[in-house]
Amino acid sequence: MAALKDVAIIGYAQARNERQAQATEVQFLFPVINEALEMSKIPRREIGFTCAGSCDYLSGQTFAFVMNLEAVGAWPPISESHVEMDGAWALYEAWVRLQHEDIDTALVFGSGKSSPGNPAEIYPLQMDPYTLTPLGFDPVSSAAIQARALLDAGKVTERQMAEIAARSRRDAMKNPYAQVTGEFDVDELLAQPYVTAPLRKHDLPPISDGACAVVLATGDKAREVCERPAWIRGIDHRIEAHQPGMRDLTTSRSTRLAGEAAGVGSAPIEVAELSATFTHQEPILREALGLGDQVAINPSGGALSANPVMAVGLARIAEAAKQIVEGGRRRTLGHATSGMCLQQNLVCVLEGEQ
Amino acid sequence: MQCVLLGAVTELRATTHTIEFPYTRTLGPVIGSFFTGLRDRRILGIRAGDRVLVPPLEYDPETGDALKPDFVEVGPAGTVTSWSWVTKPTRKHPLDRPFGFALIRLDGADTAMVHAVDAGSIDRMQTGMRVTPRWRDERKGRIDDIECFVPEGGAA
Numbered sequence: 001m002a003a004l005k006d007v008a009i010i011g012y013a014q015a016r017n018e019r020q021a022q023a024t025e026v027q028f029l030f031p032v033i034n035e036a037l038e039m040s041k042i043p044r045r046e047i048g049f050t051c052a053g054s055c056d057y058l059s060g061q062t063f064a065f066v067m068n069l070e071a072v073g074a075w076p077p078i079s080e081s082h083v084e085m086d087g088a089w090a091l092y093e094a095w096v097r098l099q100h101e102d103i104d105t106a107l108v109f110g111s112g113k114s115s116p117g118n119p120a121e122i123y124p125l126q127m128d129p130y131t132l133t134p135l136g137f138d139p140v141s142s143a144a145i146q147a148r149a150l151l152d153a154g155k156v157t158e159r160q161m162a163e164i165a166a167r168s169r170r171d172a173m174k175n176p177y178a179q180v181t182g183e184f185d186v187d188e189l190l191a192q193p194y195v196t197a198p199l200r201k202h203d204l205p206p207i208s209d210g211a212c213a214v215v216l217a218t219g220d221k222a223r224e225v226c227e228r229p230a231w232i233r234g235i236d237h238r239i240e241a242h243q244p245g246m247r248d249l250t251t252s253r254s255t256r257l258a259g260e261a262a263g264v265g266s267a268p269i270e271v272a273e274l275s276a277t278f279t280h281q282e283p284i285l286r287e288a289l290g291l292g293d294q295v296a297i298n299p300s301g302g303a304l305s306a307n308p309v310m311a312v313g314l315a316r317i318a319e320a321a322k323q324i325v326e327g328g329r330r331r332t333l334g335h336a337t338s339g340m341c342l343q344q345n346l347v348c349v350l351e352g353e354q
Numbered sequence: 355m356q357c358v359l360l361g362a363v364t365e366l367r368a369t370t371h372t373i374e375f376p377y378t379r380t381l382g383p384v385i386g387s388f389f390t391g392l393r394d395r396r397i398l399g400i401r402a403g404d405r406v407l408v409p410p411l412e413y414d415p416e417t418g419d420a421l422k423p424d425f426v427e428v429g430p431a432g433t434v435t436s437w438s439w440v441t442k443p444t445r446k447h448p449l450d451r452p453f454g455f456a457l458i459r460l461d462g463a464d465t466a467m468v469h470a471v472d473a474g475s476i477d478r479m480q481t482g483m484r485v486t487p488r489w490r491d492e493r494k495g496r497i498d499d500i501e502c503f504v505p506e507g508g509a510a
Contacts, residue, residue: 246466
């Protein structure tokens with residue numbers, strides 16, 4: 001859907017991603033929320049709506065997300081909501097909420113602490129409880145099936161996948177929040193054994209503990225507090241069938257539809273931050289969004305250099321906003337995904353004013 | 355274990371608490387029929403227009419329309435359309451030794467279902483290979499009534 005009322009990103013912050021944070025989720029969220037609010041110059045008590053994205057399964061406790069409100073400050077009482085999804089969908093809800101015009105600011109955050117559990121055993125719980133969960137069908141195995149379909153179709157090679165990993169880790173050296181960084185030789189990466197064939201370790205995202213917060217404001221309010229707001233020009237999300245065997249895994253129809261609805265193709269995109277959590281998903285997303293070689297993909301290092309589940313998609317949007325607010329870019333894109341093998345996808349197009 | 359409370363030494367009591375969901379539920383006319391079929395060593399798909407969906411869904415994923423419970427027996431053998439090779443199974447996986455997770459399009463079906471393939475070695479796995487189910491002796495109407503699939507013409 002094209003944007004109805006002008007809404008912009010005017011503040012953002014991320015936690016430094018860690019393999020195993022010593023702090024609790026609410027402890028590492030606290031400075032992130034403070035930093036995003038500080039950047040936005042909106043006093044905490046003036047925020048009209050707060051929306052969070054997190055996953056109780058990661059915490060292993062029902063209503064664990066309520067504790068994260070400690071990091072927001074919920075007294076005097078605030079108006080807030082939560083999605084059991086990546087923070088990018090919390091941003092979508094806040095964007096819809098701002099369309100009502102009775103408030104002009106919103107705080108959005110996503111957070112996740114994956115380290116205490118075993119993702120290979122926890123994630124199958126989100127699958128079809130009758131035909132997939134009992135098989136323990138885990139995200140790496142499903143991603144590997146998708147990668148095989150892509151390799152069989154001749155749409156990508158294992159070398160191209162390793163090159164994507166090497167580029168992401170190299171770019172991540174400039175990202176203070178990244179977790180897996182450095183110079184890697186593609187031949188050496190390809191000499192590594194498969195973890196789950198045809199995926200090697202470098203094809204997988206790291207396990208990360210992390211958080212991201214974003215502050216939104218409407219029209220005049222955004223201009224009042226921010227020199228160069230990142231305007232949300234289009235935002236949309238689409239979902240496909242939950243059975244992976246009922247989709248063509250070598251393409252992403254939902255990403256294409258979301259991209260079309262968000263207006264990706266109506267003007268050139270300079271930078272795209274894609275939630276490609278596995279190397280082979282980057283070419284699928286590029287194709288679905290029609291992003292050519294002139295588009296810079298994941299200059300932050302992307303999800304391959306840090307994968308804070310429930311925050312990684314919002315972090316892509318924050319990075320895309322940063323390219324406009326701090327980098328002076330004209331038009332960028334943030335993408336988030338949910339479910340296995342890119343089942344559900346959200347596309348957010350951002351623009352700076354000339 | 356002991357703890358000190360207001361200067362007095364108190365024995366801590368341990369109790370065992372089992373979390374349970376003490377209710378049963380129906381799986382409905384579609385998934386229920388599918389699992390009843392598995393118990394009887396039959397694999398059922400559902401018609402959705404010209405296509406046969408396996409596992410069956412209550413709705414057409416293309417249109418969202420409700421589907422009539424019009425079942426078709428498929429398989430039991432099928433063709434692997436894509437696969438991965440798990441070298442270190444988790445305790446939640448169907449097999450405790452290296453195996454393939456595969457998308458298997460059963461004969462007569464237009465979609466593929468996820469299941470494990472006990473091929474013994476990655477060298478025996480390939481896209482397009484033929485597989486057939488290995489049924490459990492005691493079946494309960496669950497997806498794992500099929501213990502796994504095995505290469506056609508000889509188990510691993």
